[in-house]
Amino acid sequence: MDKYKTNSAFNKWFSAIKLENLSVYSKKWILDYNSYRKKLSFESVLKLFLYVINEEKESLRDLSTSLINESLQIETDVTTISHTQLSRAFNVLEPKVLEEIFQQLLEKVQHQMKPTKRNSLYLIDSSTFSLSLKRHKWATFRKTKSGVKLHLNYCYMEDATMYPTDFTLTNAHKHDVTQLNVLVNQPETTYVFDRGYLDFEKMDQMHWDGYFFVTRIKKNTNVHVVATLASSLKEEILRDELVRLGSKTYLTANFRLVTIQDKSGRAFQFITNRMDCSSKEIADMYHARWQIELFFKHIKQHMTSKTFFSHSEKGVHNQLILTLISALLTFLIKIETNTKQSVFQIKRFFRYLLFRPVECWLEKLIPT
Numbered sequence: 001m002d003k004y005k006t007n008s009a010f011n012k013w014f015s016a017i018k019l020e021n022l023s024v025y026s027k028k029w030i031l032d033y034n035s036y037r038k039k040l041s042f043e044s045v046l047k048l049f050l051y052v053i054n055e056e057k058e059s060l061r062d063l064s065t066s067l068i069n070e071s072l073q074i075e076t077d078v079t080t081i082s083h084t085q086l087s088r089a090f091n092v093l094e095p096k097v098l099e100e101i102f103q104q105l106l107e108k109v110q111h112q113m114k115p116t117k118r119n120s121l122y123l124i125d126s127s128t129f130s131l132s133l134k135r136h137k138w139a140t141f142r143k144t145k146s147g148v149k150l151h152l153n154y155c156y157m158e159d160a161t162m163y164p165t166d167f168t169l170t171n172a173h174k175h176d177v178t179q180l181n182v183l184v185n186q187p188e189t190t191y192v193f194d195r196g197y198l199d200f201e202k203m204d205q206m207h208w209d210g211y212f213f214v215t216r217i218k219k220n221t222n223v224h225v226v227a228t229l230a231s232s233l234k235e236e237i238l239r240d241e242l243v244r245l246g247s248k249t250y251l252t253a254n255f256r257l258v259t260i261q262d263k264s265g266r267a268f269q270f271i272t273n274r275m276d277c278s279s280k281e282i283a284d285m286y287h288a289r290w291q292i293e294l295f296f297k298h299i300k301q302h303m304t305s306k307t308f309f310s311h312s313e314k315g316v317h318n319q320l321i322l323t324l325i326s327a328l329l330t331f332l333i334k335i336e337t338n339t340k341q342s343v344f345q346i347k348r349f350f351r352y353l354l355f356r357p358v359e360c361w362l363e364k365l366i367p368t
Helices: 002-007 009-014 024-036 042-054 060-066 070-076 083-091 095-113 176-183 200-208 279-287 290-302 313-337 343-352 358-365
Strands: 121-131 140-142 145-158 161-171 190-193 212-216 223-228 237-245 255-261 267-272
Touching: 009 042, 009 313, 009 358, 024 042, 024 095, 042 060, 042 070, 042 083, 042 313, 042 343, 060 083, 083 313, 095 161, 095 313, 121 176, 121 290, 121 313, 145 176, 145 290, 145 313, 161 176, 161 290, 161 313, 176 200, 190 279, 200 212, 212 279, 237 267, 237 279, 255 279, 267 279, 290 313, 290 343, 313 343, 313 358, 343 358
Parallel strands: 121 190, 190 212
Antiparallel strands: 121 145, 140 145, 145 161, 212 267, 223 237, 237 255, 255 267
16 A cells, blocks of 8 residues: 555655645644544645646535545545535635645745746746636625635746746725835836736836836826837837826836837837846746736636535635645656646646656657
């Protein structure tokens, strides 16, 4: 049994989590949790819910039934448990402990990838997860809807190297720009965000505090041209200018406005305080923002975030944090194997080889 656990793909995937290396607070919380639940330890719960998220199970009943699989029993040290017991165990999980596990994994990623000002961007955006109004009244944000927002900072180094970093969870009615101060926390780093975060005073503050940004301006933004920056422009670059934004009551510092034209003839305007890049590089930085949209689409469609197991605020937040933990676990496998396979393809192989010897999984990923 021990040999099986050591060599399974599932155990390899989960092994990046080191509960013994968590803080004193988290270890004490886990100890207390285990003392009240002899049958279902914290580690077993963590494995079960990472399994259910990764496997896109539709309900806790589905998870309970899945335990007829002897391999899953071996991996989790759980032979049988009811969906009501699973619900109680899930709802009392402490989000702070899960957040610390996420941070532990993030530190491992960043130690190996070493993002810098020159080789990475930080994409900021949010996505709303709809909830049942009847079951989640605490998350009401319209007369007929409930929902939560995941505000995310997503590190982008290249199309094959990107992963979630900082995040916050709020009610869906919370405006995106209110979370900018939380997500922007690394000076000399370039942050890319859409027009929903456009706030002249916050942009000025970022600029004076040593943060770089690239975003789009709204059509009705007042633009005051100070100077033209480029004497020769490529076909798709219409203008490259030094400007100030705002009205007579408040004008920003001098920023750079790059205007491009796409293949269909539409014009787009990007505002930035990066003066050291070409006009095309600025446009490419903003276009990279699409990757965070794809990540949101992925976790909604393929990681059970469209089905929430809990009616409580804590339970919903726990599920979204576990979803981000699952994403980092898979990305760590990508780093370790140096595979050219996408994270989605790694996950697909993992699903079919979950309880097979890890060699069966890795041979599909490691370049030959």
